[in-house]
Amino acid sequence: MRAIVLILLAGFCLPAFTLAEETESTQRAVDLDRLDALLTGLEAQGFSGAVAAGFVDGPALQKAYGLADREAGRRYRTDTVQTMGSITKPVTAAAILLLEGEGKLSLDETLADHFEDVPADKREITLHQLLTHSAGFPGGIGPDNEAIGAGDFVERALAAELEFEPGSGYAYSNVGYSLLGILIERISGQGYEAFLRERLFEPLGMDATGYLLSDWDADQRALGYRGGSLWGEVRGRGWRSDGPGWHLRANGGLHTTVEDMRRFVALLRGKGPLDEDAVARWTEGYVDEGGGDSFYAYGWAVSDSPLGRLVAHNGGNGIFSADFLWFPERDFYLYIQGNTATVPAADLRPMLLAALVDADFPLPPDLEEDGNSDPAKRLAGEWSGEAGRLSLRPDGPRLLAEATGSRLLRALNQVPDGQGDRLDGFDEKTRTILSRIAAGEERVLDGFTDEDVAERSRRLRELFDRFPEDARIELAGSLPIAPESRFADYGTVGSYVRIESDFGTRLATVLWQDDGNYRGTALGPASDLPGLVLVRMTSGGYRAVERQPPWRHYPVELQGDCLDIVSLTLCRTDSADQ
Template sequence: MMKINTYLTALCLWVMSVAVVAAPGGELAAWTKDAEKNHFNGVVLVALGGEIKLKRGYGIADKENKRAFSADTVFDILSVTKQFTAAAILKLEEKGLLSVNDPIERFFSQVPNDKRMITLHQLLTHTSGLQSDFKEDYEVVSRNDLINGALHSTLTSTPGSNYEYSNLGYSLLGIIIEKISGVSYEKFLNEHLFAPAGMSDTGYKIPQWPSQNLIVGYDGNSRWGTPLEHEWAEDGPWWNLKANGGLLSTLTDLHKWHVALSGKTMLTDASKLKLFSPHVAENEAATSHYGYGWAVFKTKRNTNLIAHNGGNPYFFSDFRRYTDENILILFATNDRSKKNFKLYGRLIKAAIADLNRTQEEG
């Protein structure tokens, strides 16, 4: 499960179809016309100052059945899953069941010497030195397979020394969540994150969405299908994908999660500080940093952007929280064309322009 690391340069991607909120005004209204004219594809939500200004779907979610995207389309959030895994670890820390400074040898037996002192903090910040992946996303990989593969893999760097994106590390975090909580990864997230936030359409298997609500992926002109059409275990994807990607969700649910993160009841202030702090630079220029499951940026306006995206050959998703300006932008698509990316970049600019206009008028 990839995270697309071109966040602030090309502004990464696309969006929308049946209106759910009042028609937007200003730059967002102009963008909507542009999106319709240029056959934009996907779903998008824009909230400015706490108010949803745009929540729509555009284009085709299922070509074979000529089914359009709607505001209720269920989509793969891909690597945006990681921030839920990070929040779950922090929930367990709040309960006193673990610490992010714990070494992994507390949770796994017979850890080789080169990995004994890898900490949860290092797994959360991609500084563990573990490889990116064990196998492909949809290969059959049991929990024990994943543990053995991780513990006996060759490290890419000394733990704690470098930022190197690791899906493998986040899958280990998912296993730790199961070991400490005594329930499945999805059940823990559902009980301690999703349900308290009012989210009923996010998960792997628990929500049981109607098939006609699911986004369909394409490999060129060939139908790849929905994630649920591919081989999963009884409780969700196999472990090379679980906890690092693959959760399914909706615009409505992700907006609820944004609201929960903005409030005081989901996580303590201390946990949110860990979640959103710029722990490690993602590149030599230090133009972006990584928190716990979130990338952290300073915009050209010197404001904070907390974001994460995800992609594979069939889908792309993006979750952007401009926390100083109270802007939320959500986007998901099955169209990875340059045209769609450019239109998405224009959407981001339109949202910021509309907020600035509203503030000036106020």
């Protein structure tokens, strides 16, 4: 999984200092206590995971939140292991640079130099292009849980249709990194994980990182949760005897702890197996990811941030997620991981940065949560009124409120009445696009953008084509984009399309500009929809809390089969037990 790489937070900039003052002043400007307070507040809303953040030679925070195993009541710890998803990619890139430093390969070499029977359209693809997602390979060629071997994977990859001529564009691709992993095995004569363990992890003291060789105890591993239900582990799902199949291996799925990722920082400082010259090449942005504000390096995305130059990557599978951030000009790192889709760790970056550097950034309320899950199960179900439908889903002791209907969405998010007609217009535009997609039309964006209608329409159709034919696609409504949203730099209005299938619930956020033109569509977790979480209080009853700043919260009054929330009355419309 990959989210928007960076949203710049306007106004969250640090002042300039002389070199002598810079380190001390930066450390004063970065507030780790506020970071802790943010994550503590999010724990009541469903976040569980751990963070390691701090200055290499200064203040630091290393702390865990929530439960790693809800059924057993086992707390998350800083040594709890879970997948870090696509943060595997910079590790694979580091291994390639190690081999290059030994003279065993060159990044200018091509697929034809290392693989047999490479078709003409792929013969000149270089290792540099694989590392920078500029080779043209598709994002994937099969499911993560297929136990595909290296030979079959290479055959399938070489037969895949390229999205563009190699070197002429950018397309994020797991395929390219899996090919690099196979190359590591062929050149080193070792298994992928064995090579990483011997050449990278052990020298850095990262004893808990890998696929299988670390052999963690069951009580050290986190379980994943989606929609309030146990999902389980990535580990072992369709895996081979030595790790995952090659749809996942070398591009994702490595497991780690926040303690190990703190040790990983040494590699970025040139204090590990990579020398400083190799680190500089590892972290140099080469290829524009689109938009001109983020450039892909070798396994990293490089951009500007409130703390200066940012080298980062995130990852996940829609349940587990993680994010790693390194600010080389400040010697500051942040790694966060989490085991639930309720509050995905990988989506928190804008809030984490804001909490660190902006004293005025609002923090979530510190609520005394009752841990009893039984009342939430009784209230779960569908509640409707004139304004729309509210689905309440249990997530441990809390309830996640999913609203459908623009009037209901606006009321829950306190949108001023005067914006209703304008937002209704964006609803209508989005419905038109969805109906065109359903009808199989090609130019689904006709009338909604002046820029390359055919190509942008094709990309939008392909986004929806990823889902099964029986997926339920429903417009939830349109809202103004909040300044704190990760979409704030990409549009002023978001039309939220909920997509439900056997693979879970995803949200397509259709972004619109002030002038009414289409800006783009972002596919993400259901939590991208601004909404409420109902937190059961130790004093009894529930409070509805906004899941994003400014975190307004309201009492919820239950009266028989109806509930009053934000001046609205909604009544139960399903047959669930009361």
